[in-house]
Amino acid sequence: MSGSRLCALSACEVLAAFAAKTLTPSEYLTACLEQITQYNPKINALAAMDVKGAIARAEGATKRWRSGTPMGPLDGLPIGVKDLQDTKGLLTTHGSIRARSHVPDEDMPMVARLRAAGAIILAKTNVPEVGAGGNSCNPVWGATGNPFDANLVAGGSSGGSAAALAANLLPLCTGSDTGGSLRMPAALCGIVGYRPSVCVIAHPTRPLGWSGISVLGPMARTIDDLTLMLEVCRGHDLDDPLSAPVSARFDDLPEVLLQDLRVGYSEDFGGAPVDPAIRETFKARVETLRPHVKECRPVDLDLGDMDRCFDILRAESFAVAFGAGVREDPEGFGPHIKENVALGQTMSLADRGWAHNEQTRILRRFNALMREVDVIVLPTSPVSPFAWTQSHPTQIDGQDMDIYYRWLALCYRGSLSGGPAITLPCGRDAFGMPFGLQMLGAVRGDERLLSAAKALEGLFAAKTETERPLADMKTLALSKINLRSIVTHPPILAESGQSARASLQTAV
Numbered sequence: 424m425s426g427s428r429l430c431a432l433s434a435c436e437v438l439a440a441f442a443a444k445t446l447t448p449s450e451y452l453t454a455c456l457e458q459i460t461q462y463n464p465k466i467n468a469l470a471a472m473d474v475k476g477a478i479a480r481a482e483g484a485t486k487r488w489r490s491g492t493p494m495g496p497l498d499g500l501p502i503g504v505k506d507l508q509d510t511k512g513l514l515t516t517h518g519s520i521r522a523r524s525h526v527p528d529e530d531m532p533m534v535a536r537l538r539a540a541g542a543i544i545l546a547k548t549n550v551p552e553v554g555a556g557g558n559s560c561n562p563v564w565g566a567t568g569n570p571f572d573a574n575l576v577a578g579g580s581s582g583g584s585a586a587a588l589a590a591n592l593l594p595l596c597t598g599s600d601t602g603g604s605l606r607m608p609a610a611l612c613g614i615v616g617y618r619p620s621v622c623v624i625a626h627p628t629r630p631l632g633w634s635g636i637s638v639l640g641p642m643a644r645t646i647d648d649l650t651l652m653l654e655v656c657r658g659h660d661l662d663d664p665l666s667a668p669v670s671a672r673f674d675d676l677p678e679v680l681l682q683d684l685r686v687g688y689s690e691d692f693g694g695a696p697v698d699p700a701i702r703e704t705f706k707a708r709v710e711t712l713r714p715h716v717k718e719c720r721p722v723d724l725d726l727g728d729m730d731r732c733f734d735i736l737r738a739e740s741f742a743v744a745f746g747a748g749v750r751e752d753p754e755g756f757g758p759h760i761k762e763n764v765a766l767g768q769t770m771s772l773a774d775r776g777w778a779h780n781e782q783t784r785i786l787r788r789f790n791a792l793m794r795e796v797d798v799i800v801l802p803t804s805p806v807s808p809f810a811w812t813q814s815h816p817t818q819i820d821g822q823d824m825d826i827y828y829r830w831l832a833l834c835y836r837g838s839l840s841g842g843p844a845i846t847l848p849c850g851r852d853a854f855g856m857p858f859g860l861q862m863l864g865a866v867r868g869d870e871r872l873l874s875a876a877k878a879l880e881g882l883f884a885a886k887t888e889t890e891r892p893l894a895d896m897k898t899l900a901l902s903k904i905n906l907r908s909i910v911t912h913p914p915i916l917a918e919s920g921q922s923a924r925a926s927l928q929t930a931v
Contacts, residue, residue: 467568468586564914572808600834684878805820843869
């Protein structure tokens with residue numbers, strides 16, 4: 424089998440080949456490295472890499488599989504880790520000039536779980552500066568281009584992860600999600616991104632431990648790959664008071680029959696602006712789904728003042744994570760971060776109290792709605808991918824965006840409940856780019872949502888117009904503007920000296 428065909432295999436297929444001794448981790452890693460060498464320059468999805476360490480670990484995994492003693496369910500599988508997440512011994516920059524030489528002393532807990540399961544941490548994946556925004560570009564590594572058109576955005580803040588998966592550079596990648604950072608890039612790149620309930624994956628590095636709008640999650644090309652990774656990542660940690668033991672096994676989901684499924688749908692999550700062409704694509708997907716399910720009806724997702732509530736909760740996190748740094752070194756941060764910190768500084772205790780109270784009301788209205796349906800489907804992105812040189816859409820369907828992340832409303836409004844949400848690839852939009860269908864589940868209803876998503880994945884895969892779109896990396900043209908042309912402060916590698924800048928907290 425050629426290297427490109429090997430890299431197109433799912434993670435589950437690769438691991439099965441390891442077990443059958445028809446493929447070794449060393450052979451698979453070689454194929455991934457060839458794919459990365461050939462195609463990563465086209466999309467700039469990967470940041471720091473540990474090639475030497477990965478080769479050594481693959482050799483060890485090869486010996487273990489040959490002897491029938493793998494160290495865990497992911498033994499020998501190379502993966503990407505989002506560049507906001509600490510990796511022991513591997514440069515972790517957050518896309519920030521303040522952390523461009525930061526090499527952590529230890530893994531963050533989710534990464535440690537993946538490593539203990541045998542995963543090989545091969546690469547960091549690109550992000551916006553400190554994860555702020557839906558466009559993965561920063562002054563350290565440059566911009567990530569979409570594998571379907573390198574001139575367009577891959578989304579953010581887990582854009583590097585989504586692009587790497589769509590380009591078959593790696594079989595699994597990590598992500599995180601506050602206002603859509605897993606779901607949006609998954610939609611724009613044609614892969615699967617999962618935001619679990621806040622209790623499922625411990626996030627003990629979150630600056631506000633009692634605020635659950637930011638969660639960690641897996642990204643993959645199929646539901647089976649995603650649940651395999653989720654089963655490894657899940658877990659309770661005392662330093663994350665919102666995490667809790669979960670009894671479900673995500674790698675052995677119960678079957679959900681489509682004919683038993685009650686589906687609610689919304690075109691715009693309570694009135695968020697959506698491009699008319701995206702609305703039409705979504706309506707077509709609903710009509711594809713309707714004949715196969717028990718019930719398919721519109722639902723009212725106008726749950727409250729969701730935008731103001733999210734604005735306050737997000738600004739609160741950014742003010743805590745970056746406020747001191749902005750005061751000490753304002754030149755060390757870009758305008759988006761300073762804008763968020765400044766927004767937080769205008770807010771009072773009364774604003775904060777109102778936001779937490781409103782979030783509680785939103786949760787209870789959402790819970791009442793979820794007693795009537797099993798899942799809710801809606802678009803993930805209100806627009807087709809736009810030029811990566813553009814920070815964000817400034818207007819959607821005639822409505823001005825008052826802040827750079829407002830275009831993510833279809834995602835961040837769903838974050839407020841604390842429940843699970845997933846984006847499934849579902850064909851292409853009217854512009855020929857990937858279309859992502861977002862699904863919301865009941866709070867702590869992860870097992871049910873994932874089972875329903877698995878059923879929908881099978882339905883969509885059987886139809887040409889809804890099957891997962893595949894990027895053709897061989898014919899992908901380079902971005903007309905070099906993706907690294909925006910680099911002003913390149914990474915400082917160990918051999919080139921140390922930066923005086925500190926590492927950073929993360930708000931996402």
